[in-house]
Amino acid sequence: MITRKDAATFFTRGYEKYLPHVSVDCVIFGFHRAELKLLLLKWKQANIWTLPGGYIGRRESLEAAAHRVLRDRTGLKNVFLHQFHAFGSTKRKEASIRKLFGILGLPVSRDAWPLGRVISIGYYALVDFSRVRPQADYLSDTCAWHAIDERPPLAFDHDDIVTKALETLRSSLDSPSLVATLLPERFTMPELQRLHEAILGRPLDRRNFQKKMLDRGIVERLAERRTGGAHRSPFLYRFTTQT
Amino acid sequence: MITRKDAATFFTRGYEKYLPHVSVDCVIFGFHRAELKLLLLKWKQANIWTLPGGYIGRRESLEAAAHRVLRDRTGLKNVFLHQFHAFGSTKRKEASIRKLFGILGLPVSRDAWPLGRVISIGYYALVDFSRVRPQADYLSDTCAWHAIDERPPLAFDHDDIVTKALETLRSSLDSPSLVATLLPERFTMPELQRLHEAILGRPLDRRNFQKKMLDRGIVERLAERRTGGAHRSPFLYRFTTQT
DNA sequence: CCAAAAGTGTTGCAATTACACCCATGC
DNA sequence: GCATGGGTGTAATTGCAACACTTTTGG
Numbered sequence: 098m099i100t101r102k103d104a105a106t107f108f109t110r111g112y113e114k115y116l117p118h119v120s121v122d123c124v125i126f127g128f129h130r131a132e133l134k135l136l137l138l139k140w141k142q143a144n145i146w147t148l149p150g151g152y153i154g155r156r157e158s159l160e161a162a163a164h165r166v167l168r169d170r171t172g173l174k175n176v177f178l179h180q181f182h183a184f185g186s187t188k189r190k191e192a193s194i195r196k197l198f199g200i201l202g203l204p205v206s207r208d209a210w211p212l213g214r215v216i217s218i219g220y221y222a223l224v225d226f227s228r229v230r231p232q233a234d235y236l237s238d239t240c241a242w243h244a245i246d247e248r249p250p251l252a253f254d255h256d257d258i259v260t261k262a263l264e265t266l267r268s269s270l271d272s273p274s275l276v277a278t279l280l281p282e283r284f285t286m287p288e289l290q291r292l293h294e295a296i297l298g299r300p301l302d303r304r305n306f307q308k309k310m311l312d313r314g315i316v317e318r319l320a321e322r323r324t325g326g327a328h329r330s331p332f333l334y335r336f337t338t339q340t
Numbered sequence: 341m342i343t344r345k346d347a348a349t350f351f352t353r354g355y356e357k358y359l360p361h362v363s364v365d366c367v368i369f370g371f372h373r374a375e376l377k378l379l380l381l382k383w384k385q386a387n388i389w390t391l392p393g394g395y396i397g398r399r400e401s402l403e404a405a406a407h408r409v410l411r412d413r414t415g416l417k418n419v420f421l422h423q424f425h426a427f428g429s430t431k432r433k434e435a436s437i438r439k440l441f442g443i444l445g446l447p448v449s450r451d452a453w454p455l456g457r458v459i460s461i462g463y464y465a466l467v468d469f470s471r472v473r474p475q476a477d478y479l480s481d482t483c484a485w486h487a488i489d490e491r492p493p494l495a496f497d498h499d500d501i502v503t504k505a506l507e508t509l510r511s512s513l514d515s516p517s518l519v520a521t522l523l524p525e526r527f528t529m530p531e532l533q534r535l536h537e538a539i540l541g542r543p544l545d546r547r548n549f550q551k552k553m554l555d556r557g558i559v560e561r562l563a564e565r566r567t568g569g570a571h572r573s574p575f576l577y578r579f580t581t582q583t
Numbered sequence: 584c585c586a587a588a589a590g591t592g593t594t595g596c597a598a599t600t601a602c603a604c605c606c607a608t609g610c
Numbered sequence: 611g612c613a614t615g616g617g618t619g620t621a622a623t624t625g626c627a628a629c630a631c632t633t634t635t636g637g
Contacts, residue, residue, distance in 0.1 A: 588634085609614095
């Protein structure tokens with residue numbers, strides 16, 4: 098978690114700890130009420146929304162940086178992050194960054210290192226919406242979920258990054274390891290289907306979906322059913338541990 | 341093309357022109373005598389082979405940087421480059437770089453900026469072997485093609501980069517735009533097949549291959565045949581311009 | 584005429600798609 | 611009992627892989 102003190106030293110001596118000009122940005126997808134959600138940060142006292150992102154430590158691997166940045170800026174831990182693309186934005190607006198640091202009451206020298214051009218490596222992940230408590234860091238007012246197609250416009254080139262991440266996510270849906278992290282240990286077939294539909298943004302045929310999941314050995318049925326709901330009680334399933 | 345003068349000013353004031361800590365590396369595939377080739381540079385008077393790579397200009401897009409670096413270091417122009425992955429190597433060996441610059445008779449101060457850790461964005465391309473004259477730059481002895489599985493061991497993490505590029509190339513073979521650049525305007529079906537086989541590293545069925553290419557509308561047959569060779573004269577084909 | 588390369592067609596399997604019917608549950 | 615959602619099956623289609631036969635060409 099970034100504190101006030103961290104932020105204060107960031108502009109003056111951050112380059113000692115971090116590589117300038119390279120950052121990671123995380124596109125975090127969640128799933129709630131049959132909708133795909135996106136985790137966004139709102140800058141303090143400014144109507145600027147961005148992806149959680151940050152710089153890379155001088156001796157830190159890209160992967161490790163992505164995990165640390167995500168934890169520091171949103172509180173999320175133990176997330177499966179996947180690199181998907183590098184973005185060479187020359188759009189970074191000095192003015193926005195100056196404004197934020199003005200609001201925070203922190204000094205920004207004229208040639209402060211983070212005002213320069215930044216190349217950003219994009220990572221995405223799917224996380225279990227209900228098991229996560231997003232927490233804004235010192236730089237932000239809010240860390241909150243947004244429905245994927247009702248999100249506010251994002252700063253810099255972050256809208257492009259989200260678009261590309263969603264594309265990648267959709268095309269990698271056939272590997273079950275990803276979606277496994279979004280559901281509880283045991284789940285019903287309709288639940289799994291809602292999740293796939295939310296990610297793909299289109300409806301799927303119930304019967305074909307079930308057949309595919311079972312034929313491919315992606316999930317296996319348990320003896321138990323989920324009772325209590327209206328209508329017929331659905332079976333419970335779980336992901337098979339094998340490949 | 342990098343000259344002696346460029347190299348000399350590179351270590352001292354290069355950071356004014358380029359972003360430190362971020363580079364692009366190009367994996368250039370060629371095709372000759374039914375073999376997939378790889379374009380490599382050998383450092384001057386040292387047995388160190390690397391991919392053509394370089395730094396990114398401060399106001400230059402990633403894409404533009406990849407094209408410029410490739411041209412400067414190998415002489416190749418007008419190549420379709422595709423970004424495929426970012427590599428966060430912490431393996432960069434100071435010693436190698438000092439050695440090269442020692443050989444070149446160029447001074448390297450102790451805290452020279454290019455000695456630091458580098459994050460590299462990988463680009464790959466397929467080029468027409470016969471239309472290209474690779475030319476080594478000032479930093480290199482040799483700029484030469486190597487058969488993909490007889491290449492020398494590469495420095496830094498460049499072997500990983502090649503592996504990943506080859507993976508990406510293979511999985512993107514169904515989009516014809518890539519391979520189109522490797523063949524002349526008009527070509528025979530066997531020629532196209534050899535190319536696919538070289539990329540995939542395995543033989544393909546002649547008949548199924550032909551059917552697929554024609555059914556999908558990837559190529560269309562011309563009236564003409566290629567005469568002069570032994571055996572039956574094959575038809576000529578060309579890529580369809582649509583989609 | 585024959586070896587080697589090129590052109591054409593058939594068949595079977597597997598995955599995907601579309602669609603129809605039966606079962607359970609709460610109101 | 612009936613609307614709603616959940617479970618099962620079947621036929622048509624598509625893409626891919628395996629395989630056999632005919633045609634052309636130079637030697």
